[in-house]
Amino acid sequence: MAARQRGTQWTEEGVSSKLCWLASDDRKGNSSRSTSLPPALFSQMIAPFLHFDGPMPGQLYVLGGRDNAQNPLDVVEMFDAWHGRWVTCPAMTVRRAGCAAAALPDGRLLVAGGYDEKGIVGGVLGSCEVFDPASQVWSRNCAGLRRARWGHGCAELGGLVYAVGGCALIAGSIPREELMETLRACEVYDPSADTWSPAASLNVARAGARLVAIAGG
Secondary structure (H helix, E strand, O other): OOOOOOOOOOEOOOOOOOHHHHHHHHHHOOOOOOOOOOHHHHHHOOOHHHOOOOOOOOOOOEEEEOOOOOOEEOOOEEOOOOOOEEEOOOOOOOOOEOOOEEEEOOEEEEEEEEEEOOOHOOOOOOEEEEEEEEOOOEEOOOOOOOOOOEEEEEEEEEOOOEOOOOOOOOOOOOOOOOHHEEEEEEEEEEOOEEEEEOOOOOOOOOOOOOOOOOOOO
């Protein structure tokens, strides 16, 4: 059964738009009420009847990483905040551990770098790929990082994506672990031009750090 759009709310026929609005507002923390709605109101009376025929807004995605055997993953999951469950999405085209990702301004997801099954030295990646939640398709038709790296951070700010720090082979060296270095180098991706460019370097080289963007009001 297709979903129906009423104003800015997506609800299925037979479900109260007002209840959906109240529950959504409550779950997003926007409510001015002094008490929260009972969880059962949403989980039992609204969520089971919701169906979306387009990309669901306000969801979380987890991409790649390593499994218990330390093998890089191509697995992608989305947390469906409307129903409170993780949903398997199409896999990436490349297995990536230590990668970084950011949401693009047009709603697509960009994942950059990492390392594949060849390991942290021989498998360090400079490639990127983009996921379109609307078509549920991954594409590698995008520019790669200027320098292959893993353990870096990514965040979108002002329509640009920044890749910060990480680990990489020393430029021009053969793939040996003792020739890996922690980076100060940063790059910035312009989605409209599909180009990575150098950005100002960190004051302190770092890998495994987390990058957080705080947009202005």
